[in-house]
Amino acid sequence: MEKTAVSPQKKYLIWMLLVLLTAVCLRLFALTAAPPGLTHDEADHGITALSIVKGARHIYFTIGYGREPLFDYATALLMAVTRPTFLGGRLTAVFFSLIMISGMSAWVRRAFDRQTAVFTAASLAVSFWPVMTARQSLRSITLPALFVLAVYLFWRGLTQSENTISHPKAQAQSKKTTPYFLASGFILGLTFYTYIPARILWLIFPVTVVYAVGQNRDLCRRIGLQTLAMLTTALLTALPLLLYLLRHPEAESRIGQLSQPLRAAASGDYTLLGHNIIEGLSIIAMTGDSYWRYNISGQPLLPLPFAVLFLVGLFLASWWISQGLFVNAKRQKQREKKLRNLRLNKKQMPAASFLAVGWLILGVSPVLVTGAQLSTTQAIGMQPVLYLFPALALRQGIRWLSQQNKQRERWAYAALLLLLAGTAVLTSHRYFQVWANHPDVRVEYETTLVTAMQVLNKSGQGTTTAPTTLHAGISTITPHPAHSPAVAEMTLHNPNVTLSWFNGQNSLLLPSSETSTIVYPGFTPLNPALEPYFETAVLDTSLPMRDTDLDKPLNFYQVDRNQMRQQWGSQFLTDKPVFFAENAQFLGYDVHTPTARPGDTFSIATWWEAKRPFADGVLFTQILGNDNTAIAQADYLDVPSDLWQIGDQFIQLHQITLPADMPPGTYPIIIGLYSCPQNCPAEIPPQPIPTSTGANFYTLPMQLTVTNE
Known part of the structure; x- marks a missing residue:
């Protein structure tokens, strides 16, 4: 009885199923326990998603430093049918991670071959960085997930356009590729609603088209208009968000922080930018993100075996790019014959390699500005393509061995399986044992x-009475x-x-x-x-x-x-009730150091009752000089006014260092409240909270005595 051969497509699907099952296991195992708690970034995403479930509909959320909304809307969909807990956000991240793996495999299969696609997907499934980002409720994971889909659809349109150039009904055939370009443009526009690096990643598409046209000038007329339609669709999709940000530049406070090295370079100081470029280039194979929140401190993105394979794969891709540009017709046929022997897509290899290298460069570029810290999130745009290059090296090596000796090929596949299995074990140990239990991580979460x-x-559980x-x-x-x-x-x-x-x-x-x-x-x-x-x-x-x-x-x-x-009533000096608008009541004070010397620390505790919460409250204590100007003061409120519960009482301790040259004498002390939106930038002055008499402060009945004795 003859054995039925398994088709390459079926083998590919079987291996991809195993890869995805492995990815699911590594991403879902103990998802509520590792990470070991919750960061405020994850919690903010959860709160935003809950607000969407309750009816909020915003195109941009200003919580924290400002955030694009797509991840929160996706999380809200899940929360609408599950419990409103932080698990909803983490499950959403897992979902987008699996989309990324599947989408990347689909593109690599078309651009290179099935084996390279499986190798790439397997590396993404078991490596530390993709597992880490898949288990955190952060919007950054949505960028690579959607971007690979845009790449896949763009590639379908590009390659089908190239294949139909000589078709007798080329014009009719070209219409069949237009939906791919338009769909790619729509998804590319959606990436702008995911994470900041999307604003630079889109450049890879027109640049790749220019390269492809350089290889085959007949493509220019065919895909020029389609590429323009794709980019126009992307712009129209992203336009509502872009218009909002143009009208509300203050919403993106993070941009100003991240662009500091560029502003310094524009002023002629390249020190910080140069330092960050060196750090950014080292994250792949040498020294990675030092921030324990998202990485084992200093661990590069790729372990040593993958780093070596990455360099080999990057060299191969660069070689294929050059071959696509600088070969004559005779050598072109020889190159295609070699690629055919390797069972690679001979026509697509140079353009695919160009797209991959360009994607890598654009993906790492934000880190070249900001440096290694937090690079595990800021470089996430390149995450899918980073693992393509080791896969290219593996594919090339195994095919070369297969031409030499079939037995060597089998040993090579066995070694590859051991490498991937070992990586999965190492990732599990580093993530669940080392990282999740590190003291700094437990603080961050x-x-x-x-x-x-x-x-x-x-509280209240196990009682028979009403809680x-x-x-x-x-x-x-x-x-x-x-x-x-x-x-x-x-x-x-x-x-x-x-x-x-x-x-x-x-x-x-x-x-x-x-x-x-x-x-x-x-x-x-x-x-x-x-x-x-x-x-x-x-x-x-x-x-x-x-x-x-x-x-x-x-x-x-x-x-x-x-x-x-x-x-407290026996410890604080009380005067007549003093109300600050309808927000707070001043109840008393206790001066710890009624007499002090120049340079000493003056300490006072004030007693308050919350009447009505208000945003961005600050409490001040000032020591006035002879001209009624403050010569020493403290401005802070450690009981946030945004979250006051009516009727709560609190004591605020203010400790003020007196000037070393402060003359002896007696000095009035005033207290008060004001609102300080956005930390009171120059264009938004503090908003005083007046007392019931209309004054912006209250003068305490006692004075500070300063003496040289």
């Missing part, structure tokens, strides 16, 4: 805060809305818990409930200067966390509001 939310999620509301005050180093509160919103699922936020390093919060819980992590313990105001609190639970954790322990205190208010 706010593991201590997530642990606190897990404790609060269990009661728990009001908890959370001390954190980042208490503002887009940071720790965002992480809590995505991890706290107990509807009976209300949260208030403060930074315990310089403030103390008393929630409005009769009894409440105050949570202090290791990073923001109670300031010793505030300890006298916290004497009535009772330590209820102390979680030690891991021995290797940096943010530890995690302490839970029980507070009785009446007892603590009585204590």
Whole structure:
């Protein structure tokens, strides 16, 4: 009985199925536990997606430093049918990662061959960088996923146009390629809604067309108009976002930060840009991103075996590009014969190689400006094509061995499988054991805060009586809305818990409930200067966390509001009630250093009650000179006014260093509130919050005495 041969197409599909199954396993395993918590960036994406589920419809989201919206809309679709948790964002990232692998394989199969496509997809499936980016709820993963689809559709149109040049009905045949160009343009336009590097990656398409026309001038008329139609479609698709950003340049604060090296170079200082270029070029094979949030610090994108193969593949691609430009007709036929023997797409190789190298250059270019730090996200545009070059080297090597000896070819395939399997094992170890458990990573992913939310999620469980509301005050180093509160919103699922936020390093919060819980992590313990105001609190639970954790322990205190208010009433000097508009009431003050010497630190605690939240609040304390101008001051508020719960009371500690040449005498002290939008840039001055008398500040009844004694 004769054996039925398996067709190359079926082999390709079987191998791709195995590759995708491997990719799914590495991306879904323990997805809620690794990463080990949640970054504020991931949480912000989750909050934005939830707002979309609830009806928000924005073309650009200004939360954080500003973000393109496509990832959040995709996450919202998933959240609409699942629980509104951070897992929705991570599953969305996994989905886009699988699209990227599949799309890249589809293009490489057409541009090169099936084996190269499988090798590329397998490398993307098991390598550390693609696995890392696939498991994070960040918008950056959407860029390579959509871009490879645009490349695939563009390539279908380009190659079919080339193949129909000599067709007797060439004009009719060309119409069949137009939908590919238009679809590619539409998806290319969508990439502008994904991540900033899309604004430069699109250049590879017109440049590749110029190269292809240089190879075959008959293509010029055929694909010139189609390419123009493609780019026009992309522009029209991206136009709403581009117009919004032109009208609201302040929405992209991140652009100003990232462009600093270019501005310095424009002024004649190339030091920073030169340093970043050297760093950026080293991320592939030498020294990578040092930021633990997205990488094992310093680990390059490619391990040594893949780095060597990458260089070989890059050399091969560069050689094929040159062959496409500088060969005569006789040598062209010889080259095509060699490529045919290697079972590669002989006509497409130079243009495909050109597109790949150009894609690589444009993809890495943002990192050449910004440097290695955070390069794992900023270079993500080149992620799919980076793994093509090792695949080209492997494909070339295996085919060469097959011509020498079939036995060697089998050994080569066995070695390749061992390389990929070893890479999968190494990636699993480095990601799940090394990276996910590193102390810096657990800090970046706010593991201590997530642990606190897990404790609060269990509050009231197991009781037979109706659950009661728990009001908890959370001390954190980042208490503002887009940071720790965002992480809590995505991890706290107990509807009976209300949260208030403060930074315990310089403030103390008393929630409005009769009894409440105050949570202090290791990073923001109670300031010793505030300890006298916290004497009535009772330590209820102390979680030690891991021995290797940096943010530890995690302490839970029980507070009785009446007892603590009585204590504060005996410690603070009070005057007549002072209201700052309808936002806050000043209740009293306690001067720790009523007498000081020049150069000393003046310390004062002020007592407040939140009446109505308002955006971007800042509390100031100023020491006035003889001309009523401030000679020393402190401006900060560690209980964010955006998140005030009505009735909460808090103490703000201001510690002010006095000038060393401050003359002896007595000095008035004033306090007040103002709103400081966007950190008060020059064009947006602070907005004072007036008192009930119309003044912009309140003068304390006491004065500071400065003496040389």
